[in-house]
Amino acid sequence: MTDILLSVRNLRVVFPHRHGDLVPIDDISFDVKKGEIIGFVGESGAGKSMTGAAIMGLIDDPGMIESGEIWLGDVRIDQLDAKRLIKIRGKRISMIFQDPLTSLNPLKTIGDQLVETILTHLPVNADQAKRKALIGLEEVGIDPGRFNAYPHEFSGGMRQRVVIALALAAEPELIIADEPTTALDVSVQAQVLELLKKLCRERNASVMLITHDMGVIAETTDRVAVLYAGRLVEIGNTASLLSSPRHPYTRGLIASTPSVEHGDISTHLYQIDGSMPRLDALPTGCSFHPRCQDALPRCRLRQPEVINKSVACFLYE
Amino acid sequence: MSKDKSLINRFYKSDFFYDFKKSPVTIVSFVVVLVLILLAVFADLIAPTDPFDAKSLNLLNGFTAPMEPNAFTGETFTLGTDDQGRDLLSAIIFGLRVSLFVGLTAVILAMVLGVSLGLLAGYRGGWVDSVIMRAADIQVTFPSILIAMLIFGIARGLLPPDLRDELAITVLIIAIGLSEWVPFARTVRGTTMVEKEKEYVKAARLIGLSGRQIMVRHILPNVLSPVLVIATITLALAIIAEATLSFLGVGAPPTEPSLGTLIRIGQDFLFSGEWWILLFPAATLLALALSVNLLGDWLRDTLNPRLK
Amino acid sequence: MSKREFISIDRLSQRFDLSDPWIARVISRRPKQFLDAVDNVSFNIEKGKTYALVGESGSGKSTIALTAVGLLRPTGGSVLIDGHNLYDRTQSQLEHRRIRRRLQMVFQSPYASLNPRWRVGNILAEPLRVFSLADSQSAERRRVHELLEQVGLSISDAHRFPHEFSGGQRQRISIARALASRPEFIVCDEPTSALDVSVQAQVLNLLKRLQNDLGLTYLFITHDLAVVRVMAHRIGVLKSGRLIEEESTESLIESPQSEYTKMLIRSAPRIGRATTGTSFP
Numbered sequence: 022m023t024d025i026l027l028s029v030r031n032l033r034v035v036f037p038h039r040h041g042d043l044v045p046i047d048d049i050s051f052d053v054k055k056g057e058i059i060g061f062v063g064e065s066g067a068g069k070s071m072t073g074a075a076i077m078g079l080i081d082d083p084g085m086i087e088s089g090e091i092w093l094g095d096v097r098i099d100q101l102d103a104k105r106l107i108k109i110r111g112k113r114i115s116m117i118f119q120d121p122l123t124s125l126n127p128l129k130t131i132g133d134q135l136v137e138t139i140l141t142h143l144p145v146n147a148d149q150a151k152r153k154a155l156i157g158l159e160e161v162g163i164d165p166g167r168f169n170a171y172p173h174e175f176s177g178g179m180r181q182r183v184v185i186a187l188a189l190a191a192e193p194e195l196i197i198a199d200e201p202t203t204a205l206d207v208s209v210q211a212q213v214l215e216l217l218k219k220l221c222r223e224r225n226a227s228v229m230l231i232t233h234d235m236g237v238i239a240e241t242t243d244r245v246a247v248l249y250a251g252r253l254v255e256i257g258n259t260a261s262l263l264s265s266p267r268h269p270y271t272r273g274l275i276a277s278t279p280s281v282e283h284g285d286i287s288t289h290l291y292q293i294d295g296s297m298p299r300l301d302a303l304p305t306g307c308s309f310h311p312r313c314q315d316a317l318p319r320c321r322l323r324q325p326e327v328i329n330k331s332v333a334c335f336l337y338e
Numbered sequence: 339m340s341k342d343k344s345l346i347n348r349f350y351k352s353d354f355f356y357d358f359k360k361s362p363v364t365i366v367s368f369v370v371v372l373v374l375i376l377l378a379v380f381a382d383l384i385a386p387t388d389p390f391d392a393k394s395l396n397l398l399n400g401f402t403a404p405m406e407p408n409a410f411t412g413e414t415f416t417l418g419t420d421d422q423g424r425d426l427l428s429a430i431i432f433g434l435r436v437s438l439f440v441g442l443t444a445v446i447l448a449m450v451l452g453v454s455l456g457l458l459a460g461y462r463g464g465w466v467d468s469v470i471m472r473a474a475d476i477q478v479t480f481p482s483i484l485i486a487m488l489i490f491g492i493a494r495g496l497l498p499p500d501l502r503d504e505l506a507i508t509v510l511i512i513a514i515g516l517s518e519w520v521p522f523a524r525t526v527r528g529t530t531m532v533e534k535e536k537e538y539v540k541a542a543r544l545i546g547l548s549g550r551q552i553m554v555r556h557i558l559p560n561v562l563s564p565v566l567v568i569a570t571i572t573l574a575l576a577i578i579a580e581a582t583l584s585f586l587g588v589g590a591p592p593t594e595p596s597l598g599t600l601i602r603i604g605q606d607f608l609f610s611g612e613w614w615i616l617l618f619p620a621a622t623l624l625a626l627a628l629s630v631n632l633l634g635d636w637l638r639d640t641l642n643p644r645l646k
Numbered sequence: 647m648s649k650r651e652f653i654s655i656d657r658l659s660q661r662f663d664l665s666d667p668w669i670a671r672v673i674s675r676r677p678k679q680f681l682d683a684v685d686n687v688s689f690n691i692e693k694g695k696t697y698a699l700v701g702e703s704g705s706g707k708s709t710i711a712l713t714a715v716g717l718l719r720p721t722g723g724s725v726l727i728d729g730h731n732l733y734d735r736t737q738s739q740l741e742h743r744r745i746r747r748r749l750q751m752v753f754q755s756p757y758a759s760l761n762p763r764w765r766v767g768n769i770l771a772e773p774l775r776v777f778s779l780a781d782s783q784s785a786e787r788r789r790v791h792e793l794l795e796q797v798g799l800s801i802s803d804a805h806r807f808p809h810e811f812s813g814g815q816r817q818r819i820s821i822a823r824a825l826a827s828r829p830e831f832i833v834c835d836e837p838t839s840a841l842d843v844s845v846q847a848q849v850l851n852l853l854k855r856l857q858n859d860l861g862l863t864y865l866f867i868t869h870d871l872a873v874v875r876v877m878a879h880r881i882g883v884l885k886s887g888r889l890i891e892e893e894s895t896e897s898l899i900e901s902p903q904s905e906y907t908k909m910l911i912r913s914a915p916r917i918g919r920a921t922t923g924t925s926f927p
Contacts, residue, residue, distance in 0.1 A: 039356065064842035064843075064844065064845075065813075065842060206702035206703055206869065207702065207869060207870075207871075207910065207913045207914055207915075208702065208909055208910060208913045210913065210915070211912075211913035211915070233842060233843065234843075234915060235843065235917050236872075236914070236915025236916050236917055237915050239915065239916065239917045239918070240915050240916070263917055273844060274843060274844055275917060277843055277844050277846070277847035278843050278847075278872070278917060279847075279850070279870075279872040279873050279875060279876050280872050280875070280916055280917065280918065281871045281872040281875055281899065281911060281914040281916060282916055282918060283875075284875050284876045285875065285876065285895065285896060286696070286854075286876065286877070286878065286879055286895065288876045289851060289854075290847040290850055290851055290876060291847060292844070292847040292848045292851055293844040293847070293848075294848070296812040296813075296814050296815065296842075296844075296845055297812075297842070299812075536758040536759075537753035537754070537755055537758045537759035538758065538759055538760055538761040540712075540717060540751070540753065540759075541751065541753065541759060541820075541823065542772075543717055544715060544716070544717060544746070544749075544750065544751055545746065545772065545773045545776045545777070545827065546742075546743060546746050546776060547776065556761055559761075559763035559764075560761070560762065560763055
């Protein structure tokens with residue numbers, strides 16, 4: 022299949038710990054197609070950010086990829102040495118973080134940072150790089166006249182636009198956006214998401230959008246993967262997954278999200294009781310079974326596999 | 339009873355104990371400090387002779403080398419004797435007691451002072467903060483040993499001559515304590531400023547607790563772990579400061595010799611061949627100060643989650 | 647003022663002095679600089695109802711929350727609770743205590759709002775001791791257990807420390823502490839914005855149930871219009887310290903008047919708007 026850009030196969034990330042290993046990502050497989058926006062949704066600690074970090078080769082010590090494969094096109098990137106990984110990171114994959122200040126150098130002007138990124142990754146001379154940088158700023162809606170401004174001179178939303186320009190500068194094939202709008206106001210969030218979506222479509226770049234917000238998923242992504250306690254529980258086309266979710270957790274997640282469109286003071290929100298287990302106290306079998314209303318006896322004993330590349334639940338076996 | 343048991347159990351399983359077990363240097367330092375403390379506490383039982391009992395001293399025993407029988411009396415001393423014929427081992431054990439006592443009480447004094455002032459400066463802010471922290475700034479521009487000498491000198495000048503020797507140790511403690519409060523105050527002030535913005539402090543203000551109640555009940559427990567680290571490191575400094583002062587002759591009096599006093603005495607005989615009178619007290623001081631310092635370093639690394 | 651107006655925020659202003667120190671001002675001849683974080687804001691809350699203040703960061707909503715609960719003296723205007731002025735300097739200590747007992751707050755961060763060195767039982771018992779609400783140790787313990795059950799925790803949780811709980815459970819503890827002094831008015835400052843969605847629903851439902859059971863009055867501070875829709879009777883929209891629109895929940899969301907409110911509603915992400923018929927097979 023040639024339209025697959027990134028392929029993750031049976032990824033398992035382990036943090037060795039003296040009371041037993043912690044497994045923040047357990048046997049996750051998925052594909053990212055060329056040019057698509059795929060969302061990763063789940064609660065904090067579900068493993069969504071860790072998935073992004075694993076692909077970027079940025080897992081903190083002592084964590085490690087214990088098994089599984091990550092393929093970018095026909096290159097296997099999970100076993101690359103640091104030198105070759107750095108080449109891929111930034112050139113073919115780039116990342117956008119929640120806090121724009123972590124990805125911007127406070128001591129350099131935004132223009133210099135853009136030019137530097139372009140010169141590092143693209144075969145152009147200084148003049149061409151500067152021209153590209155100016156176009157890049159214009160595209161994200163920043164006045165090119167502010168080429169020589171420093172990051173602190175921008176508001177949060179504007180800074181995130183700079184980060185997007187920076188992430189796109191090297192013309193990457195994949196962008197991993199980890200909660201890119203969580204720190205922003207709603208009105209700014211909408212603009213930033215719209216921008217990200219438009220620019221990636223134009224370049225036919227793929228996006229992995231990591232978020233906890235079902236609304237953001239609905240408005241931005243083509244496909245969505247739902248994670249729970251380090252496992253993929255459901256994956257599919259966004260529209261159909263949201264309109265007819267199958268996994269009990271996905272169903273609960275959608276039902277418990279309040280909507281600005283309906284409901285009033287008398288509405289009792291649907292709630293999933295309990296909370297996601299901690300990694301050091303995972304239940305046996307399906308991690309969701311203690312909170313699941315439809316749990317079967319075998320849910321307690323065995324972990325369900327992802328069936329037909331769509332849902333990991335015994336109800337659909 | 340069962341509660342105690344579970345507490346011990348929890349300690350054995352804790353990260354704290356685990357880190358401790360993994361660091362051989364720390365274990366050695368801990369054992370050294372423990373042995374020295376036990377020696378100091380049970381000095382009366384452990385020391386072979388009472389070095390302060392003038393009647394038991396025999397001048398003929400003077401300058402006996404370690405492990406060699408004395409030429410006149412035939413007595414043998416493990417670590418030799420000094421010019422007065424005093425058993426050096428006993429003198430060191432009792433000197434250790436004085437050094438540790440002065441060091442510990444001085445640190446407690448510095449800690450109480452520094453923590454209170456730091457809490458006050460951090461919580462109240464404004465001019466209270468300015469006054470306290472400027473005082474600290476001024477104090478650190480002088481070496482703390484100089485401050486201690488200054489305080490010591492003033493106190494000696496004010497005290498009537500017959501009380502001087504009696505109160506020398508107390509004055510020493512106050513002098514060292516007053517010169518070491520600044521690191522406590524600075525750290526506690528910083529932590530307090532962070533903690534007081536947290537919402538649990540707002541919740542406490544909401545039910546009408548006074549500033550003092552909030553500082554003592556809510557903020558104090560949250561600033562104690564850095565204080566413990568500083569206290570350990572300051573203990574090493576205080577012990578050295580005491581030794582320095584005593585070495586300079588302005589510290590513990592000859593009637594109550596500390597390790598520093600013994601080193602001063604030994605210094606006179608270094609070049610006449612009686613090396614042991616200087617070496618053994620100095621080695622004890624080195625072992626004590628180094629071990630305490632190493633323990634402090636380890637505590638800092640263990641209690642600071644950012645370094646993990 | 648009609649009898650039913652339980653909480654009355656009257657022409658409230660909060661002006662912060664951002665000037666440089668005096669010396670620096672004199673040398674560089676700069677005037678004093680002020681920030682009007684809250685500018686002449688007035689609204690009332692009926693007893694037993696929820697009033698939501700909605701706004702983006704910097705709108706002044708958290709400043710109003712702190713002022714309404716007695717933690718920040720306003721530079722102008724007043725806060726009346728059941729007719730008593732919260733910032734009246736003339737009232738006695740006893741009167742002041744009596745008013746304080748009637749108001750409480752639930753904070754945003756489930757991590758910073760509980761003292762990490764205190765056991766949950768002590769955290770809940772503290773308001774009881776301060777206001778002398780339990781005359782014996784056993785009465786105190788009974789009340790703590792009652793509070794824990796009221797927010798859906800178990801009695802044995804009293805002996806545990808905050809770090810042993812999840813974010814949602816901590817927020818329950820925070821709510822239980824707010825309930826301890828049997829207050830009538832609770833300010834909720836973004837109580838669920840740090841929580842995951844599935845847990846947010848639990849906490850919102852709990853707050854609603856408590857309002858029904860105990861007749862509580864809420865001032866609910868949030869940036870999330872979807873949450874407001876199911877929580878509030880009335881909504882005020884704040885922008886740069888000013889109240890720009892105020893209406894009952896339904897009419898505000900269904901037919902907003904100001905452009906700003908319209909924009910806020912438009913930008914709220916919603917699940918129903920999923921990209922239908924995507925270009926990807």
